[in-house]
Each structure stands twice: as structure tokens, then as C-alpha cells.
Amino acid sequence: MPDTTRSRASSVRPSLDRLGALVTLxxxxxxxxxxxVSVRANRIVAGQPLTAIEALPVSAAAxxxxxxxxxxxxxxLVRSPWIRLITSVGGLLSLSVTVGFAASVLTPAGDSFxxxxxxxxxxxxxxxxxxxxxxxxxxxxxxxxxxxxxxAxxxxAxWLVIASGAWDDLSLMKEYASRSDSxxxxxxxxxxxxxxxxxxAVITGVPLGILCHRLPALRALILPALNVIQxxxxxxxxxxxxxxxxxxxxxxxxxxxxxxxGIGTAPAVIALFLYSLLPIVxxxxxxLAQVSPSVVxxxxxxxxxxxxxxxxxxxxxxxxxxxxxxxxxLVQNLGLAAVAALIGGGGLGTFIxxxxxxxxxxxxxxxxxxxxxxxxxxxIVLDAMVDLAGGARA
Amino acid sequence: xxxIEHLTKRIGETTLVDDVxxxxxxxxxxxxxxxxxxxxxxxxxxxxxLITPTSGRVLIDGQxxxxxxxDRLRHRIGYVIQGNGLFPHRTVAGNIATVxxxxxxxxxxIRRRVEELLDLFQLDPAEFANKFPxxxxxxxxxxxxxxxxxAAEPRLLLMDEPFxxxxxxxRGKAQADLIxxxxxxxxxxxLVTHDMEEAFHLGDRIAVMxxxxxxxxxxxxxxxxxxxxxxxxxxxxxxxRPFRLLSLAKVxxxxxxxxxxxxxIDPDVNLRDALSRLIWAGADRLPVAHGNDTAxxxxxxxxxxxxxxxxx
Ligand SMILES: Nc1ncnc2c1ncn2[C@@H]1O[C@H](COP(=O)(O)OP(=O)(O)OP(=O)(O)O)[C@@H](O)[C@H]1O
Ligand SMILES: [Mg+2]
Numbered sequence: 129m130p131d132t133t134r135s136r137a138s139s140v141r142p143s144l145d146r147l148g149a150l151v152t153l154x155x156x157x158x159x160x161x162x163x164x165v166s167v168r169a170n171r172i173v174a175g176q177p178l179t180a181i182e183a184l185p186v187s188a189a190a191x192x193x194x195x196x197x198x199x200x201x202x203x204x205l206v207r208s209p210w211i212r213l214i215t216s217v218g219g220l221l222s223l224s225v226t227v228g229f230a231a232s233v234l235t236p237a238g239d240s241f242x243x244x245x246x247x248x249x250x251x252x253x254x255x256x257x258x259x260x261x262x263x264x265x266x267x268x269x270x271x272x273x274x275x276x277x278x279x280a281x282x283x284x285a286x287w288l289v290i291a292s293g294a295w296d297d298l299s300l301m302k303e304y305a306s307r308s309d310s311x312x313x314x315x316x317x318x319x320x321x322x323x324x325x326x327x328x329a330v331i332t333g334v335p336l337g338i339l340c341h342r343l344p345a346l347r348a349l350i351l352p353a354l355n356v357i358q359x360x361x362x363x364x365x366x367x368x369x370x371x372x373x374x375x376x377x378x379x380x381x382x383x384x385x386x387x388x389x390g391i392g393t394a395p396a397v398i399a400l401f402l403y404s405l406l407p408i409v410x411x412x413x414x415x416l417a418q419v420s421p422s423v424v425x426x427x428x429x430x431x432x433x434x435x436x437x438x439x440x441x442x443x444x445x446x447x448x449x450x451x452x453x454x455x456x457x458l459v460q461n462l463g464l465a466a467v468a469a470l471i472g473g474g475g476l477g478t479f480i481x482x483x484x485x486x487x488x489x490x491x492x493x494x495x496x497x498x499x500x501x502x503x504x505x506x507x508i509v510l511d512a513m514v515d516l517a518g519g520a521r522a
Numbered sequence: 523x524x525x526i527e528h529l530t531k532r533i534g535e536t537t538l539v540d541d542v543x544x545x546x547x548x549x550x551x552x553x554x555x556x557x558x559x560x561x562x563x564x565x566x567x568x569x570x571x572l573i574t575p576t577s578g579r580v581l582i583d584g585q586x587x588x589x590x591x592x593d594r595l596r597h598r599i600g601y602v603i604q605g606n607g608l609f610p611h612r613t614v615a616g617n618i619a620t621v622x623x624x625x626x627x628x629x630x631x632i633r634r635r636v637e638e639l640l641d642l643f644q645l646d647p648a649e650f651a652n653k654f655p656x657x658x659x660x661x662x663x664x665x666x667x668x669x670x671x672x673a674a675e676p677r678l679l680l681m682d683e684p685f686x687x688x689x690x691x692x693r694g695k696a697q698a699d700l701i702x703x704x705x706x707x708x709x710x711x712x713l714v715t716h717d718m719e720e721a722f723h724l725g726d727r728i729a730v731m732x733x734x735x736x737x738x739x740x741x742x743x744x745x746x747x748x749x750x751x752x753x754x755x756x757x758x759x760x761x762x763r764p765f766r767l768l769s770l771a772k773v774x775x776x777x778x779x780x781x782x783x784x785x786x787i788d789p790d791v792n793l794r795d796a797l798s799r800l801i802w803a804g805a806d807r808l809p810v811a812h813g814n815d816t817a818x819x820x821x822x823x824x825x826x827x828x829x830x831x832x833x834x
Binding site: 403420422423425426427428430432433436443444445477 | 525570591593594595596605624
């Protein structure tokens with residue numbers, strides 16, 4: 129017996145070391161060779177890359193090197209996930225403060241055109257440390273509640289960094305400053321698109337999934353149809369919808385009064401809704417199908433009616449799978465909603481496409497980073513919900 | 523009393539149950555045995571209308587089950603299936619409370635009933651009420667399954683291979699529990715199994731099914747001594763038939779007057795166990811007595827053996 133334990137431990141060890149070594153290599157090389165920030169005279173010209181040593185005052189550069197070496201050493205030598213987590217989170221915090229500091233140092237006083245933005249070295253450092261943190265979190269095997277608490281803490285930390293003004297001289301924050309009046313609205317519209325279509329998909333998709341479960345003939349009809357919709361590229365689907373909706377708006381005054389247009393929110397929400405249906409319907413049907421037949425039989429044998437069985441037994445037991453479908457849809461919709469900007473649907477995609485048009489990468493990031501962040505948060509929250517829903521019987 | 527009259531189930535060309543008629547007396551245990559696919563489950567599930575008969579009918583205390591709305595019928599009939607079918611998302615207490623809740627009992631009454639049943643099955647309510655099924659052993663899950671079926675005090679309990687998944691020791695214990703509960707509440711039980719041992723141990727009457735047909739429906743002793751020719755004879759006609767017969771009779775049925783030397787045997791012990799005591803003790807006869815009472819009767823090897831063959 130002791131032998132099998134030992135061999136299992138030793139078979140885990142090399143892969144641990146591989147991650148640690150990768151992180152070590154990544155952070156050290158990124159700090160040493162790659163540009164930490166890039167400085168531009170204005171927001172659209174090409175930038176001049178600077179390494180950390182070139183960009184920062186000696187003391188700050190030394191401090192950053194010290195932090196990175198500590199993270200590298202811990203990644204390589206320490207196995208305790210707690211220590212790895214604390215070190216990598218500390219590293220990420222110092223990194224975020226340092227990059228803001230570099231921006232303030234490098235921005236000439238009174239120059240409102242100059243832009244300082246994080247460069248590849250910074251991103252690799254972030255990636256390496258985030259990898260280490262994520263791996264530790266996975267290995268610590270947090271309960272769903274703890275994961276949500278950790279997420280809240282991370283959000284608080286991010287808010288503190290932003291609110292403290294540490295990043296105010298970074299190009300991204302300058303871009304934000306010049307768009308602050310439309311940013312909130314764009315985020316809200318993005319959420320309306322993603323969540324509105326999700327809500328519609330849940331309201332229609334769950335009953336459809338139940339029907340598919342009960343009527344195999346319907347299932348053979350609906351699932352392939354939804355599958356086909358999934359394969360239509362988003363731009364094409366938006367385009368397809370513009371025609372009938374435009375016609376509807378032009379001919380039915382009530383539809384027009386309700387906000388239906390060939391372009392704008394309506395086709396965007398409908399397209400996202402159509403994409404959302406397959407995962408919801410399929411997961412509902414699969415979730416119901418995997419409920420143990422003996423459990424359903426017992427419920428029937430005890431005199432539960434069709435509806436009592438559905439609501440008290442089948443749906444609760446299918447819930448984790450249904451929630452997994454909702455997770456897929458939410459993450460997918462948050463990303464796809466960006467494309468809605470192309471047909472006047474608004475949302476954060478507006479910044480992305482404007483940025484591409486102006487070759488202003490900061491503006492692209494102003495649209496893209498919040499989307500990534502929201503998708504990340506949605507994934508964590510829904511994963512926690514899936515675990516909570518299945519927790520009692522996992 | 524349950525009267526099953528000409529019950530038949532056909533699906534397409536196949537006949538699952540073919541014209542079965544039998545009467546189950548109130549307060550008795552009837553065991554349905556037969557090989558796999560014989561139609562035992564189908565017969566059982568037609569009693570609570572989980573399966574609708576093609577023809578024939580079932581009367582419970584004279585009332586045709588077709589005249590009772592199916593959910594109401596099932597609320598009145600306990601149902602236990604193999605693998606217990608506990609609801610994994612509900613606690614032990616929640617599982618047991620299923621039918622009382624459907625019947626709209628008030629919370630206090632439900633809680634009292636749940637505790638009573640847990641006590642009855644030797645599961646400490648403080649420890650088990652709030653556990654989820656996955657935290658229980660197989661034997662505990664099975665007991666909760668039976669407790670759940672008994673929750674609304676049904677007069678009739680249907681059990682489909684309830685002990686199939688249990689190891690022999692737990693199985694013996696579960697069978698003893700079931701007999702005790704049946705004696706205490708006078709519940710009528712119809713139980714399906716393909717274990718002959720279990721059938722002889724539990725059954726007041728045994729129904730033997732093969733190929734959708736009811737071949738014989740009799741007391742265990744009749745089944746052993748006068749098996750119907752063919753399948754039933756082969757089923758019960760194995761080399762241990764005398765021992766089965768012995769385990770059906772008690773020492774009190776075979777004792778003879780007069781004392782004998784040695785450790786006394788209780789009159790309620792079955793003859794099979796008594797015989798093994800005699801063999802083990804190397805004795806030809808042993809005294810019969812309750813506990814420490816003085817013995818006035820004895821049991822002998824020859825007296826026992828005469829019970830191990832059909833009456834002449
Ligand atoms: N829906 C159905 N359609 C067709 N045949 C069926 C159906 N349900 C059961 N059968 C068949 O009917 C026969 C009787 O089934 P039943 O479940 O009553 O057998 P059983 O005696 O309980 O067997 P086991 O001991 O294996 O549980 C089997 O051969 C089975 O394959
Ligand atoms: Mg069966």
C-alpha cells in the first residue's frame with residue numbers, strides 16, 4: 129500500500145514542477161527581456177517599448193525585480209498551495225501598482241496627448257502569476273461559498289486599485305476618462321443584450337427541453353434545428369434578422385412602438401436568443417434524461433402527479449446540468465454581444481469597433497477587457513451555483 | 523383483502539402476465555417468486571396501477587382499483603423498489619415525509635411520524651433525519667426506503683426485490699425487521715423476489731410465476747410437499763427440500779413429553795436450527811423450555827426428522 133501512495137505522489141510531482149518551472153521561466157524572462165510598458169506621443173502612433181529597468185526609477189525597478197524573483201522562487205521550490213496563492217496574489221497587486229507608477233513617471237507633466245500602456249512583458253508577468261494563482265485555487269479545492277468570497281475580494285481589490293487613482297496615467301484609464309459618460313451606458317446595454325437574451329432563452333428553452341424529454345419525436349425535430357442555428361456565423365445571423373424585423377417595424381405600428389427595428393437592440397437580442405436556445409434546450413433534456421429511472425418510478429409509485437414529479441423531483445435533479453447550460457450561454461452571450469455593435473445594438477462592442485477603425489488599441493481594450501472580466505465573473509458565479517445545486521448529492 | 527381476477531397484460535405480441543387470479547388475505551405476507559422475466563414486477567405494478575392491465579381487475583377490500591383515482595390509490599399503498607429509489611436531493615426526513623406531505627398532513631404530525639419510523643428502524647433521528655441518502659450505507663438506505671413506504675400508514679405494502687442489493691447479514695436483519703413490523707401493524711404485504719430462501723422465510727403464501735403464468739399459489743409447506751408438476755417441482759425439488767420443510771416448523775410442533783438432559787431449547791426455535799443444535803451437541807434428545815423454566819418436554823432427532831418429509 130505505501131508503495132502505491134508513493135508512486136502516485138511521485139507521478140504528480142513532475143507535473144507540479146512543470147507548472148512551477150513554466151511560471152518561473154515566464155516571469156523572469158518577461159521582466160528581463162520583454163518591454164514592460166510602451167510610450168507613445170499620442171493615442172494612435174506606434175509606441176516606444178521600454179523594459180522595467182528603463183521605465184522605472186532604480187528603487188522601483190529593484191523592488192519589482194525582488195517581487196518577481198520571490199514569485200519565481202516560490203513557484204519553483206514551494207509546493208504549499210496556500211503560500212503559492214498568497215505570493216502570486218501579492219505579486220499581481222505589486223505589478224498593478226507598479227505599472228500605474230511607471231505610467232505616472234513616464235508621462236511628461238502637463239502632456240495630455242502622451243500615452244503609456246502596459247506592454248508584452250507586463251502581460252506575460254500577469255499571465256504567469258495568474259496561472260500560479262489559478263492553479264493554487266484549483267488545488268485548494270475551495271467550497272462554492274469560498275470561491276464566491278474570493279471573487280468578491282478580487283473585485284474589491286480591483287476597485288480599490290482603480291479608485292485610488294494608481295492607474296490614472298495609464299492609457300486605458302485616459303481612454304476611459306474621455307469616454308466616462310458613455311462607458312456606463314455601454315456596459316449596461318451590453319448586460320441588457322446578454323442577460324435579456326439569456327432570460328428569454330431560459331423562459332422558452334427550459335419548457336422546450338422538458339417537452340423534448342417527454343416527446344422523443346419533438347426532440348428529433350428541435351435539437352437538429354437549433355444545431356443548424358448555432359452554425360450560422362453571428363454576423364450572418366444579424367444580417368438575416370435585419371430584413372424581416374425591418375419589414376415588421378415598417379408594416380406593424382405596434383411592433384415599431386415596442387422598439388422593434390431592423391437594426392439596433394431587437395435583432396441583436398433575437399440573434400443572441402437564438403444562439404442561446406440550443407445549450408438550454410439540450411441541457412434541460414439531457415439533465416432530465418439522466419435522472420435515475422428508479423427515482424422517477426418511486427415518485428410515481430408514491431402517487432406524485434406528473435407536475436409534482438416534474439417540479440419536486442425531476443427539475444431539482446436536472447438543475448446542475450441546466451445551470452451548466454446557462455453558464456455556457458451567459459459566457460457565450462457576453463462575448464457575442466460585442467458583435468451587436470455592428471448592427472447598432474450598442475454595448476461594449478461599440479468601443480471595440482471604433483477602436484479598430486481609429487487604430488486606437490486602448491479603445492479596443494476599453495471595450496474588450498470589461499467583457500473578459502464579466503465573462504470571467506459569470507463563469508465563476510455559475511460554476512459555484514452548479515456546485516451548490518448538485519452539492520447535496522454529488 | 524386483495525382479489526386479483528384474471529389479470530392479463532399484453533404489449534404487442536408478448537404477454538407479460540397471463541390470466542393471473544389470486545387472493546391475498548389481509549395481514550399476510552405473500553411472496554411472488556419466479557425466474558427473471560417471469561412477469562413478477564408487472565403483476566405487482568398492476569396492483570397500484572403503475573401498469574394498466576390489458577384485462578382483468580384488482581379489488582382491494584372489494585373496491586375495484588380502477589374506480590379510485592390513481593394518485594389517491596397510490597397514496598394508500600406503500601411501494602418499495604429494488605435499489606430503494608430514494609430522492610437524492612432530499613434528506614432522510616424529507617424522503618420519509620413524501621406521502622404525508624402529498625396528503626397535506628400538518629408539519630407537527632409529519633415530524634412525529636418521521637421520528638417514530640426512524641426509531642422503529644433503529645436509525646437515531648438526531649443523527650439521520652437530516653442526512654442525505656448518499657451518506658447512508660446500503661442497508662440504511664434500504665431501511666429508509668421501507669420507512670418511506672410506510673409513512674402514511676398504508677394497509678397494503680408492495681415490495682419489488684427490496685432486499686436484492688443487501689449482503690446476507692443485513693438482508694437477514696432486514697427480513698426480521700419486516701416480519702416484526704408486519705406483525706405489529708398487520709400490514710398486508712406482497713413481495714417480489716427471485717430468492718427461494720427468502721420466499722420460504724417470509725411468505726405466508728408463495729406465488730410461483732413462470733412465463734407470465736401463475737403456476738402455483740400455496741403455503742410454503744404445501745409448495746414443498748405437493749408441488750405442481752413441472753417447473754414448481756424443479757424449483758422446490760432441490761436436495762435441501764427437507765431442510766426447508768424443517769425450517770417451517772417449530773420445536774413446539776415436534777416436542778414430546780418428558781425431560782431430557784442438556785442445555786434446553788426454546789419452543790419457538792425452528793426445527794432446522796434445533797437439528798443443528800442436536801448434531802452439534804452430539805445428543806439424541808434435548809430438553810425444551812422457555813428461558814430458565816424447568817423443562818417438561820424434550821425434542822429428539824427422530825421426532826424432528828419425521829417433520830422433514832411429506833405427511834403420509
Ligand atoms: N414495456 C415493455 N415492453 C415489452 N416487454 C416488456 C416491457 N416491460 C417488460 N417487458 C418484458 O416482460 C417480461 C416480464 O417483465 P417483468 O419486469 O415483469 O419481469 P420480472 O419477473 O419482474 O423479472 P426480474 O426478476 O428480472 O425483475 C420480461 O421478459 C420483460 O422483458
Ligand atoms: Mg422485476
